[in-house]
Amino acid sequence: DTAVSQTPKYLVTQMGNDKSIKCEQNLGHDTMYWYKQDSKKFLKIMFSYNNKELIINETVPNRFSPKSPDKAHLNLHINSLELGDSAVYFCASSPGSGGYGYTFGSGTRLTVV
């Protein structure tokens, strides 16, 4: 039973398209995150939600919009995709209590052509 599941695992799309990546966690965690891993494998936070409320919004283009319909789901919608958006996107969740139980999804490899 996957704790943090992301779909799709792979996404290949053309520049200018709009796409979404979905994330769901069944751990009962209060906080969810989106991280981006670039071509050099460096991870950086994009967004964090706590109980459906946005709490962290790093310097990310407005084309990226997270949506949390409930505390178990955090989706990432990307408008007008650009070549530079190609990366691996990781969803994660935590109970929100000092970092214990931090759990990552398996990642979505986005390739923009």
Place this chain on the structure above:
Amino acid sequence: KNEVEQSPQNLTAQEGEFITINCSYSVGISALHWLQQHPGGGIVSLFMLSSGKKKHGRLIATINIQEKHSSLHITASHPRDSAVYICAVLQGGSEKLVFGKGTKLTVNP
């Protein structure tokens, strides 16, 4: 300069060797994670530390809060330990992880 620095960037070892990966950070933290990422891409949390030392099988992690430094040790390394090891700190008062650039470990048989 990155807030979290790891060394070495790349490490090649022979099976059975003792491995040490170092992590230094420059910000106040509430906890530090050691993460493992295999070539398949998934990320697994190996340890979370806020003080002292933790051991799990052949893996040992230590942290010195005063010196802002942590180490990950692997005893009797094995080819299946080949992966990227990432140090990540939880900034004080935040649930946000800040990552090092990772150490790519290759253990040869």
